[in-house]
Amino acid sequence: MMTRDEALALDRADALAAFRARFALPDGVVYLDGNSLGALPKATPARLAAVIAQEWGDGLIRSWNRHGWIDLPRRVGDKIGRLIGARPGEVMVADSTSVNLFKLIAAALRLRPDRRVIVSERENFPTDLYVAQGLIELLGGRHELRLVTPNTLDAALDDEVALVLLTHVNYRSGRMHDMAAVTRRAHESGALMLWDLAHSAGALPVDLAGSDADLAVGCGYKYLNGGPGAPAFLYVAQRLQDSFRSPLTGWLGHAAPFDFDPLYRPAPGIASAIVGTPPILSLAALEIGVDLALEADMAAVRRKSLALSRLFIDLVAQDCAGLGLALASPARDEERGSQVSYAHDEGYAVMQALIARGVIGDFRQPDIIRLGLTPLYLRFVDLWNAAEILADIIATRAWDKPELKRRAKVV
Numbered sequence: 147m148m149t150r151d152e153a154l155a156l157d158r159a160d161a162l163a164a165f166r167a168r169f170a171l172p173d174g175v176v177y178l179d180g181n182s183l184g185a186l187p188k189a190t191p192a193r194l195a196a197v198i199a200q201e202w203g204d205g206l207i208r209s210w211n212r213h214g215w216i217d218l219p220r221r222v223g224d225k226i227g228r229l230i231g232a233r234p235g236e237v238m239v240a241d242s243t244s245v246n247l248f249k250l251i252a253a254a255l256r257l258r259p260d261r262r263v264i265v266s267e268r269e270n271f272p273t274d275l276y277v278a279q280g281l282i283e284l285l286g287g288r289h290e291l292r293l294v295t296p297n298t299l300d301a302a303l304d305d306e307v308a309l310v311l312l313t314h315v316n317y318r319s320g321r322m323h324d325m326a327a328v329t330r331r332a333h334e335s336g337a338l339m340l341w342d343l344a345h346s347a348g349a350l351p352v353d354l355a356g357s358d359a360d361l362a363v364g365c366g367y368k369y370l371n372g373g374p375g376a377p378a379f380l381y382v383a384q385r386l387q388d389s390f391r392s393p394l395t396g397w398l399g400h401a402a403p404f405d406f407d408p409l410y411r412p413a414p415g416i417a418s419a420i421v422g423t424p425p426i427l428s429l430a431a432l433e434i435g436v437d438l439a440l441e442a443d444m445a446a447v448r449r450k451s452l453a454l455s456r457l458f459i460d461l462v463a464q465d466c467a468g469l470g471l472a473l474a475s476p477a478r479d480e481e482r483g484s485q486v487s488y489a490h491d492e493g494y495a496v497m498q499a500l501i502a503r504g505v506i507g508d509f510r511q512p513d514i515i516r517l518g519l520t521p522l523y524l525r526f527v528d529l530w531n532a533a534e535i536l537a538d539i540i541a542t543r544a545w546d547k548p549e550l551k552r553r554a555k556v557v
């Protein structure tokens with residue numbers, strides 16, 4: 147089993163090690179929650195200060211042209227596109243992931259008017275399911291949301307299915323779909339495929355174009371390190387852009403917004419997916435995070451992520467065997483995204499005990515201890531330390547205190 151010195155040796159040999167110094171991380175913390183809120187890039191405060199003082203303060207309204215504010219959603223979108231295998235012009239930054247889901251699910255149903263079923267997973271992130279349900283209600287209840295498990299997905303794909311809506315890496319378990327294979331199956335049934343990349347973009351290599359995916363959405367504040375509430379992105383494959391119609395027909399998605407024409411005419415392609423004025427400060431912060439991710443080789447990020455998770459899984463298997471902690475993520479590397487989850491009857495209290503000892507992850511209902519792995523700023527020794535602290539908490543039942551069981555508003 148790996149010793150602490152061996153973990154330190156892995157850090158010395160790590161080709162991505164230098165990235166850690168580019169992030170502001172508090173002392174004494176092992177941050178395993180970058181899959182919920184990414185860490186702060188050190189370049190972000192100065193960039194935001196400059197955008198605020200110079201571009202907003204001095205430039206005022208002129209900055210929409212002078213500093214290219216108006217093009218930021220597309221510019222940052224194209225950069226994210228390079229991380230997820232999209233071509234220029236296929237990705238736009240806008241709104242939240244939830245709002246982008248609304249736009250793309252609605253657009254997909256319009257593209258398949260003769261079909262009435264949306265297939266998704268019961269275990270999908272709730273917002274994906276809630277948005278689909280809300281849209282079905284809005285459309286008069288003619289459509290159906292068919293919820294499946296990974297094992298029943300194939301059987302659910304028939305000629306009624308308009309859209310398959312899946313999250314590439316499951317938020318709770320970290321289980322990862324084979325994007326190309328599932329997309330192929332969706333297409334064989336005549337359906338469109340929409341991927342939620344919330345736990346994929348910036349975490350591992352994604353090849354939307356190579357997988358022939360139709361539509362995708364994702365978050366800016368997780369592995370892209372764009373900051374709390376960072377704007378999200380959406381992807382529409384080039385071949386669908388002529389027929390793509392967003393249901394949210396705001397003025398900035400108009401073909402000529404500054405004509406102030408009373409009649410809506412969509413901008414060509416994905417440009418119509420912009421609804422209103424983009425959040426420039428948030429976009430400027432997101433661009434810093436995306437630029438950092440672009441400096442890294444995503445294949446190397448993936449290799450390190452798997453090595454980190456393997457180290458952790460092996461240590462926990464050794465130290466916590468028989469103590470009520472069950473691996474809730476796939477054991478096979480190729481089926482796991484960039485996180486490791488464990489089920490424990492007192493998962494919430496265990497997580498609070500971890501946080502009290504400087505190991506920050508999060509808890510997901512009903513019993514999941516969720517640990518996100520962000521190879522750009524995590525060291526092997528961090529995972530070694532975290533495994534040791536977890537083993538100590540489990541062995542000593544340090545979680546068994548009333549104050550650790552009291553639920554906060556955000557978990």
Ligand SMILES: Cc1ncc(COP(=O)(O)O)c(C=O)c1O
Binds near residue numbers: 245273
């Ligand atoms: C898979 C998935 N989709 C969407 C979201 C969140 O969407 P929003 O940014 O609209 O809150 C999350 C948040 O954790 C998520 O895990």
